[in-house]
Amino acid sequence: MKFYYHLLSQPSRALYIFLKLNNITAEFIIIDFPNGDHLTDEFKEINRFQKVPCIVDDDGWKLAESIAILRYLMSKYKNIPDHFYPSDIRARAAVDEYLEWQHINTRFGCGVYFQLRKKIGPFAVLSEEALPIFKFLMESTLEAIETLWLRGKKFLCSDEISFADIIAACEIEQARMTGYDLFENRPRLKEWYEKVKETTNPYYDEAHVIVNKIVARSQKAKL
Amino acid sequence: MKFYYHLLSQPSRALYIFLKLNNITAEFIIIDFPNGDHLTDEFKEINRFQKVPCIVDDDGWKLAESIAILRYLMSKYKNIPDHFYPSDIRARAAVDEYLEWQHINTRFGCGVYFQLRKKIGPFAVLSEEALPIFKFLMESTLEAIETLWLRGKKFLCSDEISFADIIAACEIEQARMTGYDLFENRPRLKEWYEKVKETTNPYYDEAHVIVNKIVARSQKAKL
Known part of the structure; x- marks a missing residue:
């Protein structure tokens, strides 16, 4: 393949x-x-x-x-391992629920905010008035993860990691690359993010080599 | 249920x-x-x-x-019937490909264009400059259906109807409600749309009673 x-x-x-x-x-x-x-x-x-x-x-x-x-x-x-995308139909439906929900939420919210801040993509020509709207969409999505998805379980869809967690973590990295602090006032999001990294490393860090360089540059620029 | x-x-x-x-x-x-x-x-x-x-x-x-x-x-x-969401893993993957693709394409493209034209939803506060960008996104998506998805098969993912076709038809109705002519220069889209309706009626028309009233009103306003 x-x-x-x-x-x-x-x-x-x-x-x-x-x-x-x-x-x-x-x-x-x-x-x-x-x-x-x-x-x-x-x-x-x-x-x-x-x-x-x-x-x-x-x-x-x-x-x-x-x-x-x-x-x-x-x-x-x-x-x-079955927990990545369970064969039990209800456990699978719970993962599917996130995988469908995320497109216009986590993915769109964090992705377009990143594009607007870096002035790339189809929305880059929008004037500054667009930024607060897209920031609001991104933050609503992060709040939904903090308060709705991560309620009463260790990962997004159950107590075990699934593909939903991997894709969610990779998407929120877009916001991190702009210098935005994902974890301020979002303790569950932080704990979950660390757990996703821990469970998937060394591959998580390997996949984020370029992202982490951009994050470091954003942080340096802020100092 | x-x-x-x-x-x-x-x-x-x-x-x-x-x-x-x-x-x-x-x-x-x-x-x-x-x-x-x-x-x-x-x-x-x-x-x-x-x-x-x-x-x-x-x-x-x-x-x-x-x-x-x-x-x-x-x-x-x-x-x-299996064709709505096939059990064969490759036939299913072909349907999944559309079901994942559509969120930020057909759904977002037609949905947000509708919201901007009707001045509802989170993007409604954007000024007029945003409309051509969202129109471009919608039209790119309709072009992709015409030229990429409907190439060499009767429905989006095979020669049989699947859930992908049902959801796609319901999404493009959003653009139709603004008075936009979906089918101008898109003969495959038109033929496919008629086939989806024919295959799913009387329920398609039943589900679109309100939509069709809004379409009729848009058309009357244009005359």
Whole structure:
């Protein structure tokens, strides 16, 4: 299997961690999207949406969308620990609930806030008036994680880590890269984040090498 | 099972059609969210996110997020035709690919364009400069359906209808309600839309009674 990714893409990082943690054999191929390598005709043949992450299986079968890929891998490889995406239908539904909820919440909220602050992406041309709205969306999403998702359990969907936690942690890193303090007045979020890192390391840190450099630069700029 | 919904919510409409079409017994309960009925403490006990659609199963177990609900129902009821959410892992992955892709594409693109035109939702305070950006996002998404998803097959993910088609059709209705002509220069989209309606009627039309009234009003206003 070929895995196309880049460590500046949140869902790429989530799948990178998942593949390494579960020892899934794949050829890891970097698509340098900040330099436009996803826009070539060659890559369009691999993923018609011209985005990372995506996979090409051994027989040439292609799939995009990180969460679709996760589900496919869970069905294909029977030896991956069940807690990442449970087979019990209600436990699975609880993970699905987060995986569907996160797109227009954690992902959109933190991702677009990052883009606006770095002046990249389709919303970059919006004037300064847009920033407070997107900041509000991001903070509402972080509050929902703190007060609704992390209520009465160790991880987002149960007391065991699932793919929901991995993808959530990778998404909130976008806000961290702007110098925003994710954990101020959010003690559950902090505790959970440390637990996700601890459970998935050394791969979490490995996937966040570039992110952590950007965070360090943001912090230096603030001093 | 209790099904909480409102016909002005796109994913509510999709689940409404799916439940009726497959003869799934449920108590249909309208939550009048345009009047704020989703913001009561009582409804917060039913769905902590205070949104529709959501379900409460016979034993009181709760679930939100339309696509998570669809997956749960497919696992629970074994007599639903397989093509709505295939059991074959690759056919299922193809449907999952759309179900994940659509959140920040079809759903966000058409939904926010509708909100901006109707001056509702969190982006309503943005000035006029925002409208072309959101229109561009919506049109890119419709173009992707026309040229990438509907290439070489009758429905979005195969030659048979799946839940992806139902949810996609319900989402693009948002743009139709603004008076926007979805089908101009998009012949495949038109053909597909008619086929989705034909395959799911009378329930499609039943779920779109309010939407069709708004569309008729937009068209009258244009004359």
